[in-house]
Amino acid sequence: MKLAQDQSLTLVAGGAGFIGSHLCAELLARGKRVVCLDNLQTARPTNLRLLEDHPNFEFVEGDIVNALPVDITSRAGQFERIYNLACAASPPQYQADPEHTMLTCVVGTDHLLRLAETSGARFLLTSTSEVYGDPEVHPQPENYRGWVNCTGPRACYDEGKRAAEAMAFDFARMGRADVRVARIFNTYGPHMHPDDGRVVSNLVCQALSGRDITIYGDGSQTRSFCYVSDMVEGLIALMEGDLDGSEPVNLGNPEELTVTELLEAILQIVDRPVTVTHLPLPTDDPRRRRPDISRAEAQLGWRPRTPLSVGLARTCAWFAEEIAGGDVQDPVTVPVAAE
Amino acid sequence: MKLAQDQSLTLVAGGAGFIGSHLCAELLARGKRVVCLDNLQTARPTNLRLLEDHPNFEFVEGDIVNALPVDITSRAGQFERIYNLACAASPPQYQADPEHTMLTCVVGTDHLLRLAETSGARFLLTSTSEVYGDPEVHPQPENYRGWVNCTGPRACYDEGKRAAEAMAFDFARMGRADVRVARIFNTYGPHMHPDDGRVVSNLVCQALSGRDITIYGDGSQTRSFCYVSDMVEGLIALMEGDLDGSEPVNLGNPEELTVTELLEAILQIVDRPVTVTHLPLPTDDPRRRRPDISRAEAQLGWRPRTPLSVGLARTCAWFAEEIAGGDVQDPVTVPVAAE
Numbered sequence: 001m002k003l004a005q006d007q008s009l010t011l012v013a014g015g016a017g018f019i020g021s022h023l024c025a026e027l028l029a030r031g032k033r034v035v036c037l038d039n040l041q042t043a044r045p046t047n048l049r050l051l052e053d054h055p056n057f058e059f060v061e062g063d064i065v066n067a068l069p070v071d072i073t074s075r076a077g078q079f080e081r082i083y084n085l086a087c088a089a090s091p092p093q094y095q096a097d098p099e100h101t102m103l104t105c106v107v108g109t110d111h112l113l114r115l116a117e118t119s120g121a122r123f124l125l126t127s128t129s130e131v132y133g134d135p136e137v138h139p140q141p142e143n144y145r146g147w148v149n150c151t152g153p154r155a156c157y158d159e160g161k162r163a164a165e166a167m168a169f170d171f172a173r174m175g176r177a178d179v180r181v182a183r184i185f186n187t188y189g190p191h192m193h194p195d196d197g198r199v200v201s202n203l204v205c206q207a208l209s210g211r212d213i214t215i216y217g218d219g220s221q222t223r224s225f226c227y228v229s230d231m232v233e234g235l236i237a238l239m240e241g242d243l244d245g246s247e248p249v250n251l252g253n254p255e256e257l258t259v260t261e262l263l264e265a266i267l268q269i270v271d272r273p274v275t276v277t278h279l280p281l282p283t284d285d286p287r288r289r290r291p292d293i294s295r296a297e298a299q300l301g302w303r304p305r306t307p308l309s310v311g312l313a314r315t316c317a318w319f320a321e322e323i324a325g326g327d328v329q330d331p332v333t334v335p336v337a338a339e
Numbered sequence: 340m341k342l343a344q345d346q347s348l349t350l351v352a353g354g355a356g357f358i359g360s361h362l363c364a365e366l367l368a369r370g371k372r373v374v375c376l377d378n379l380q381t382a383r384p385t386n387l388r389l390l391e392d393h394p395n396f397e398f399v400e401g402d403i404v405n406a407l408p409v410d411i412t413s414r415a416g417q418f419e420r421i422y423n424l425a426c427a428a429s430p431p432q433y434q435a436d437p438e439h440t441m442l443t444c445v446v447g448t449d450h451l452l453r454l455a456e457t458s459g460a461r462f463l464l465t466s467t468s469e470v471y472g473d474p475e476v477h478p479q480p481e482n483y484r485g486w487v488n489c490t491g492p493r494a495c496y497d498e499g500k501r502a503a504e505a506m507a508f509d510f511a512r513m514g515r516a517d518v519r520v521a522r523i524f525n526t527y528g529p530h531m532h533p534d535d536g537r538v539v540s541n542l543v544c545q546a547l548s549g550r551d552i553t554i555y556g557d558g559s560q561t562r563s564f565c566y567v568s569d570m571v572e573g574l575i576a577l578m579e580g581d582l583d584g585s586e587p588v589n590l591g592n593p594e595e596l597t598v599t600e601l602l603e604a605i606l607q608i609v610d611r612p613v614t615v616t617h618l619p620l621p622t623d624d625p626r627r628r629r630p631d632i633s634r635a636e637a638q639l640g641w642r643p644r645t646p647l648s649v650g651l652a653r654t655c656a657w658f659a660e661e662i663a664g665g666d667v668q669d670p671v672t673v674p675v676a677a678e
Contacts, residue, residue, distance in 0.1 A: 098505075098512075099510070106442070106445045107442075110438065145486050145488055148484060148485075150484070150485070151508045155508070156505055159501050162489040162502075163489075163498045166494035169490045
């Protein structure tokens with residue numbers, strides 16, 4: 001499907017990924033014409049299947065590390081909003097080719113910022129709680145500068161996103177583009193990869209398949225999980241909000257729980273006996289992670305609304321269907337690292 | 340001068356700059372054949388004049404942000420050492436085009452790392468004490484993760500260098516290149532730009548020309564100044580040392596003094612009455628900066644040897660000559676005390 005040449009468009013880079021596919025769906029539901037640009041590196045085919053027949057949806061395959069496809073640049077004048085969600089986001093995926101991860105963050109973001117400049121479009125960068133590293137301040141407000149190891153195996157992503165933020169705010173300071181920067185904390189829901197090593201998908205898939213449950217460390221490390229529909233609402237609110245855009249905004253759920261508590265919540269839904277195996281914590285794994293979302297609440301009137309039990313039930317149901325449908329081959333044979 | 344096609348070469352990217360030109364001279368003095376790659380963005384013409392007639396020196400003009408010149412790539416097999424000193428390094432210079440600064444750090448370093456991979460050359464990245472930001476730990480050891488504002492006006496450089504370090508260590512982890520990373524602290528000496536806003540060149544030039552002396556803040560912020568010949572020795576020792584290269588190494592002078600004390604030391608050499616004007620501190624200006632060089636001492640047997648009084652006398656003498664020779668646009672010349 002190729003969208004008409006005379007209408008304003010929203011570009012979603014990384015729109016075939018986990019959060020990106022939900023964002024595309026919500027934008028379509030709100031009547032937007034959406035062009036999805038994705039290299040299909042970590043996207044699941046099913047994510048796009050739900051969108052590709054929509055009359056206001058167009059898919060363009062391309063990697064933002066390279067020059068943008070002519071299908072994008074030839075319509076620069078039509079874009080009024082550009083969302084950048086393009087980057088592998090789980091450690092096993094982004095560490096498989098760290099050079100590509102860094103270039104996606106820096107060169108890819110630069111290409112999209114230049115497109116925003118040419119188009120006069122507003123640009124939203126999805127940054128990450130990883131910019132805070134293994135934080136010494138808890139919860140993390142946006143002005144906390146982080147505790148990131150810039151020489152370690154997570155640096156390609158953490159430092160890549162920090163560099164992408166630097167570029168975005170430089171474009172804003174130079175008057176080249178109107179930018180918004182979201183720092184996304186742990187998000188979960190349907191369309192997650194079963195085998196990308198994230199703790200929610202790991203535990204849900206292991207519980208559903210009756211295999212041993214893998215916990216890294218003693219399970220006392222904490223995370224805060226935001227259901228994906230809440231995250232998408234936050235991203236759109238940030239993009240459309242009446243802000244000056246000169247500061248990043250945390251988006252996430254401030255409800256903090258340990259990995260062990262997460263497992264217990266999953267086992268209340270997937271009611272079956274399990275065996276838990278403990279493995280060593282990966283290098284630079286954050287011990288605690290929880291957003292201070294007071295800026296998002298004050299400036300966007302946004303906060304997550306979906307209770308963990310509801311979000312987990314939807315997620316378990318979706319994974320169960322995927323496993324039944326054969327889209328999930330074997331959720332537990334891939335070596336994983338915790339988020 | 341084009342060097343022969345059958346000899347091993349050392350590449351110095353940024354070799355026409357302040358530290359780079361001294362490095363090229365020292366490598367030539369040690370019998371190396373040196374190819375200098377520089378975009379002449381911040382290089383002074385006089386820096387190259389001293390080198391260009393040397394039979395073992397070749398200059399190639401090019402910007403590492405772009406694909407490397409054929410004059411470089413066609414001789415990939417000859418390079419056995421690659422030094423990357425290419426980046427504007429003073430705030431007014433690197434902030435003039437922050438996008439280019441970031442891309443120089445990330446894309447430029449990537450191009451040179453790929454060349455090192457192809458060549459089988461050892462690669463040295465000159466990183467910076469700026470990766471520590473405005474440090475809360477003093478002095479700064481290499482395992483201090485820093486206090487960097489990734490959204491501010493210095494981030495294009497600070498985060499660019501952090502990202503470049505991340506890339507270098509990823510190349511090392513992946514077995515793609517043998518890398519060394521130096522974190523350079525404040526360095527001074529001949530070949531500095533008179534107008535790049537660095538405190539030593541500012542104060543020396545202002546004192547020599549009899550202009551008002553500009554101090555940012557109250558002058559109580561501290562710096563540690565390493566004379567350039569000491570720095571060059573440290574860089575070569577790091578490149579040639581028997582290390583595993585898996586960790587960055589601080590290079591700098593741990594002798595800490597306030598900006599006011601620096602001014603007093605300069606005025607002992609340039610003996611004339613001055614008027615001091617105080618201006619506000621720039622955004623994110625570090626309050627203190629001093630290297631912990633115990634790693635360099637233990638692993639390289641290196642430490643700075645040039646006393647401040649000696650280094651400053653040489654620097655003042657050089658700037659006085661530059662001013663007299665018309666290379667520095669300032670008519671005022673004054674006698675300078677001997678070393």
